[in-house]
Amino acid sequence: MVTTNFEPKFINNPLNCPVTRAMSIIGGKWKPIILNCIGEKKIRFGKLNQIIPSISNKVLASELKELELYGLIKRTEYTEMPPRVEYELTKAGKSLIPILHELANWGDSTIAKKIIKELN
Amino acid sequence: MVTTNFEPKFINNPLNCPVTRAMSIIGGKWKPIILNCIGEKKIRFGKLNQIIPSISNKVLASELKELELYGLIKRTEYTEMPPRVEYELTKAGKSLIPILHELANWGDSTIAKKIIKELN
DNA sequence: ATTTGTGGTTACCATTTGGTTACTAGTTTT
């Protein structure tokens, strides 16, 4: 067995920049996407994988684990066969909603759309 | 000369998720930090490197180039010796301020501080 | 005459991230 010992290494932040602290936790391209997809509902692993098709199940699983470790999401496993697992935001996870909202807002702007269109 | 041909590869986004679009552009841990450090002022390369000590100048330079390519920052070079270059947010870059503000806000929260403290 | 200061770039290498395929368990459907 390979002990999946995964200790997060946060960004070195001597000047105590709050944005750096935030990025240490939810930085990386997938986490905000995943958190936003979970939103206010309970959602199954497979469903998440469907609505974020460009992430592999391996990476999705490891991102979810990390978010769970941070206490931002809760994982509920039902003892059924085939297995069912649901993810939802914890209270701490919900505190990220304003960020996710601003990200969604900006992502919907003409500015964002133009950048993607012109460089694709 | 090695042609630094760097075409961004955006996240595949068939369902047109706005957060995914946003993350395609400002995803990655450094960009929000850099944008936030630039803020409303003009700032020199060296100064940026000082206040984000954990980024190497190589990575800082490449991130700045990418942000410039997206039209989020403007680079002004003064023909002096030693050289002086200043970076500032463009109008498009300033449209990100609400996101940066929320990130800073959350990064300052007890929740964020606790996560870092407990897992470090 | 040498050192200092600036904003990078380059080469080389190490680490991290990510993808693919195959596999598991036990119940239900074909």
Add this chain to the structure above:
DNA sequence: AAAACTAGTAACCAAATGGTAACCACAAAT
């Protein structure tokens, strides 16, 4: 009797990201 379904995990490999050290131009200061 075989196949499908789910939520992963493991092994293996490819690609992206990041660090370090050396280097450049040229003027000003020592």
